[in-house]
Amino acid sequence: MEVLNFIFVMMTSIELHALIEQGEGFHLEFKESVSAKIRSEVVAFANAKGGRILIGVADDGKIVGKGIDNGGKSQIQDIARKCDPSVNIELKEVTGVPEVIVINVPEGADKPYRCTEGFYVRDGASSNKRTTQEIYDMFKDAGKFSFDDILAPSVDFDENFESSTLTTFLAKAKLSQKLPDAETVCNLDAGTMVDGKCILNNTGVLFFTENRDRFCKQAIIQCARFDGTKKIHIADQQDLTKDIITNIEDCFLFLRKHLNVGFDLTSGETRRKEIWEIPFPALKEAVVNSIAHRDYLDKGTHIQVFVFDDKVTINNFGGLFGNMTIDNLGTSTYRRNPNIVNLLHRSGYIEKMGTGILRINEELAKAGLPEAEFEADKDWFTITFKRKSLVTERPTDESLVSSMKLSEQDIKVLQLCTVARSREQILTEIKYVNEYKNFKRHVMPMVDNGLLNRTIPDKPKSSKQKYVTSELGFKIITNQ
Numbered sequence: 001m002e003v004l005n006f007i008f009v010m011m012t013s014i015e016l017h018a019l020i021e022q023g024e025g026f027h028l029e030f031k032e033s034v035s036a037k038i039r040s041e042v043v044a045f046a047n048a049k050g051g052r053i054l055i056g057v058a059d060d061g062k063i064v065g066k067g068i069d070n071g072g073k074s075q076i077q078d079i080a081r082k083c084d085p086s087v088n089i090e091l092k093e094v095t096g097v098p099e100v101i102v103i104n105v106p107e108g109a110d111k112p113y114r115c116t117e118g119f120y121v122r123d124g125a126s127s128n129k130r131t132t133q134e135i136y137d138m139f140k141d142a143g144k145f146s147f148d149d150i151l152a153p154s155v156d157f158d159e160n161f162e163s164s165t166l167t168t169f170l171a172k173a174k175l176s177q178k179l180p181d182a183e184t185v186c187n188l189d190a191g192t193m194v195d196g197k198c199i200l201n202n203t204g205v206l207f208f209t210e211n212r213d214r215f216c217k218q219a220i221i222q223c224a225r226f227d228g229t230k231k232i233h234i235a236d237q238q239d240l241t242k243d244i245i246t247n248i249e250d251c252f253l254f255l256r257k258h259l260n261v262g263f264d265l266t267s268g269e270t271r272r273k274e275i276w277e278i279p280f281p282a283l284k285e286a287v288v289n290s291i292a293h294r295d296y297l298d299k300g301t302h303i304q305v306f307v308f309d310d311k312v313t314i315n316n317f318g319g320l321f322g323n324m325t326i327d328n329l330g331t332s333t334y335r336r337n338p339n340i341v342n343l344l345h346r347s348g349y350i351e352k353m354g355t356g357i358l359r360i361n362e363e364l365a366k367a368g369l370p371e372a373e374f375e376a377d378k379d380w381f382t383i384t385f386k387r388k389s390l391v392t393e394r395p396t397d398e399s400l401v402s403s404m405k406l407s408e409q410d411i412k413v414l415q416l417c418t419v420a421r422s423r424e425q426i427l428t429e430i431k432y433v434n435e436y437k438n439f440k441r442h443v444m445p446m447v448d449n450g451l452l453n454r455t456i457p458d459k460p461k462s463s464k465q466k467y468v469t470s471e472l473g474f475k476i477i478t479n480q
Contacts, residue, residue, distance in 0.1 A: 011092045011102055018178045018187055019054065020061045024125045025346075026338045027051035027189045032064050034072050038103075039079050039115035044127030046087045046108035049149050049338075051122060056100035065099035076103060085110045124335065124342070147296040148203040148339040155205050155215050157182060157191070157198045162210040165243045169207060172245070172347040188346075189339050202296065203339040206244045213241040218299045218317075221247050221291075223254040225307045239302075244291060244340070248349060251287050251305055252280075253440070257448055258307045259387075278312060278385045279363035282372070286360060286383045288349045290316040292341045293381075312385045406476065410446060414477045420455050420466040443467070451476065 024030055029041050031053055038053065045051035055076075056065020068076075073091060080087045085108075092102035112119055119130045163181060170177055170184075177184055182198035185191045190204030198204075205212050206219055213220050221240040227233040238254055240247040260277040274280065290303050295318035304315040318336060335341045344350045361371045364385070373384040406414075409430055416429050423443070424434045432438040446452045451473035455466040469477070 011094045013094055013096045014178055015183070015187075016054075016094045016097055016100060016102075018184070019052070020057060020063075021175055021178070022187060023061065023346075024059070025189070026122060026124060026342045029053045029127070030057040030059055030061070031055050032058050033066075034068065034075055036079075036116075038076065039083065040117055040120040040127050040129075042080055042087050042089065042103070042105055043083050043113040043115045044120035044122040045105035046083070046113045047111055047120065048107070048122035049146070050107035051105055053103040053105065054100060055103065063097065063099050065101075067098050068101050073101070076101075079115075082115075084114050087113060124338070146337060146339075148206075148337040149201055151192060151199050151201050152205050152215065153199050155200050155209065157185075157200055160205075160209045160212075160215075161185070161198075161200075162208060162243065165208045165210065165245065168245055169343070169347055175346075188343065190343070201339070203337075203343065206340065207343055208243065210243060211241055212243060216296065218296055218301060219244075219247075219294075221251055221303045221305060223251060223305045223307075225258045227309070229308050229310045231306065231308075244344075245347065245349075248288060248291065252284070254305070255283055255287075255307065255312070256445075259312070261445075261449065277367075277388055278369065279367050282360040282363040282385065283312070284349070285357075286314045286372070286385075288344060290314050290381075290383075292344055292350065293336050294318045295336060295379075308387075310387055312387065313382060315380065315382045317380060409442065410451075411477055413443060413446065414451060414469045414473045417452055417467050417469045418474075420468040422466050426467065446473070 019028065020030075022028060027045075027049065028051055029045075031038060031041070032055075034055055038055075041053050045053075055068060056063060058064045076089070076091065080089045087105060087108060090104040090106075092104060094100050094102065114120075117129070119134075120127045121130055161181060166177075166181060166184065169188075179187065182191070183193070185200070185204055185208055186193050186198055189201075190207055191198045191200040193199075200208070202216065205215050209215070223238045223240065224234055225236040227235045236258065238250075240250050240254075242250070256274075256276075262275040276283070287305065290305075294303060294316050298317050301317035303317075304313070306313045306315070341350065357372075357374075360383075364371060369388070370386050373386075375382040375384075412430060413426055416426065421429075423439050426443055427434050427438055430442065432442060443452070447454065447467065450470055452467045453470045454460060455468060456462045456464060459465070
C-alpha cells in the first residue's frame with residue numbers, strides 16, 4: 001500500500017477568518033464535523049482544481065466545531081487514503097482556534113478520482129456526482145488546465161498588481177480586507193503563494209492588473225457604433241483594455257451613449273431612474289456572460305459589442321461548452337472559466353447561476369421587445385437584441401419636457417450652465433473633485449441626452465471646452 005505524507009502545518013486565525021468571509025466557492029467548502037460526506041468533497045476538489053475544506057465551520061460561516069482529536073485526524077487520513085486513487089492531503093491546525101481544522105486538497109495528478117459513493121467534481125460552490133462516462137469524457141485530456149487557473153509567472157505581482165482594482169472588487173463584493181494584498185488575491189483563487197510571493201494566475205491578471213492587454217490581448221472588448229444596419233460605416237469605436245470590472249462598466253457606458261435612455265423619478269425615490277430602450281438588465285446579462293464564458297485560449301479574437309440602427313449584437317469566441325445546446329440555454333449551465341465566474345458572482349455581476357437567458361427574455365417581454373436571438377456553433381456565440389423603430393422611439397421635446405424629472409443636482413447643473421461653464425466649474429459647484437470619472441458619471445449623461453451642449457462641439461476633448469444649457473434643457477428646468 002502506498003504510504004501517504006500527511007503534513008500538519010499551522011494557519012493563523014486572521015487567515016482563517018479571511019477565508020470564512022470569502023464564503024463557500026469553487027475552491028472552498030465548510031463542514032461542521034468529520035463525516036462520511038467528506039469523501040465526496042475530497043475527490044471533487046482533486047478532480048477539479050483543488051481546494052480547502054474547513055472542518056468545524058457551518059454553512060453560514062459560524063465556528064461550531066468542538067475540536068478534532070487524533071482519532072478524528074486519523075479518520076480524515078483514512079478517508080483520503082481510501083479514495084481511488086489515494087489523495088495526498090495536507091492538514092492545517094489554526095493558531096488559537098482549536099475548534100477548526102483545515103483540509104488542503106491539491107488538484108490531483110491522477111484524475112479521475114472516486115470514493116465509495118462514486119465520481120464527484122467541484123462545480124461552482126457545490127460538489128456534483130458524475131457518471132463514469134461523464135468523468136472519463138471530462139478528463140480524457142486530464143493534463144489540460146482551464147485558462148483561468150493557469151499561472152502567469154511572467155506577470156510580476158509587485159510590478160503589475162493594481163491596488164485600486166482589488167479595492168473596487170472588495171467594495172462590490174462587500175468584503176473587508178484583513179490580509180495584505182498578495183494574500184487576499186490568493187485567497188480569492190486569483191493566484192498562488194510560492195516561496196512567500198504571489199504568482200498570479202490568469203484570473204488574477206484579468207481582474208487585478210491594469211492595462212492587462214499587455215499580457216492577454218484576447219481579453220480586449222471591441223465596441224463599435226455603425227451607421228445603418230450593416231457593418232460598413234463606423235461612427236464610433238472604442239477598444240476596452242483594462243481590468244475586467246472596469247471593462248464591464250466602460251462597455252455599459254458605450255452602450256448608454258449610443259442607445260436611447262430616458263429618465264424618470266418615481267414617487268419616494270431620491271435618485272432618477274434610467275429607462276433604456278433595450279432593458280439594461282438584459283444587456284448587462286449578455287455582456288457579463290460573454291466575458292465569463294469566452295474561450296480565452298484562442299488569442300486571435302475579441303469580444304465584440306456592436307450597435308446598429310436596428311439592433312445590438314454581442315459576439316463572443318467560445319461556442320456552447322460541454323453538452324450545451326441552443327435548446328437547453330437557460331435550463332442548464334456549464335462553466336468554461338469557473339474562477340472568473342466565481343469572482344463575477346461575488347462582485348454582483350452574476351446574480352443567479354444558470355438563469356441569465358431566462359432573465360434576458362423576461363426583461364425584453366416586459367419592455368414589449370421580441371426575444372433575443374441566439375446563434376452558436378463550436379466556435380462562436382452571438383446574441384442579438386432588436387431595437388425599437390427609431391421613428392417611434394425618439395420622443396419629441398414636448399414629451400420630454402412633460403415626462404422627464406431630474407434630480408436636484410441635475411437641475412442645479414442646468415441652472416448653473418445657463419452661462420457656459422468649464423468642467424472644473426461644474427464639478428466644484430456640485431462638490432466633486434475635478435476628475436474625469438466624476439464628470440463622466442454626473443454630467444456627461446446630460447450631454448448625451450441633449451440637455452447640455454458643448455461650446456466647441458467639433459473638438460470634444462479641447463482644454464477650452466465649456467458646457468451650456470441647451471434649448472431642451474431650458475424647457476425642462478422651466479417645467480420642474
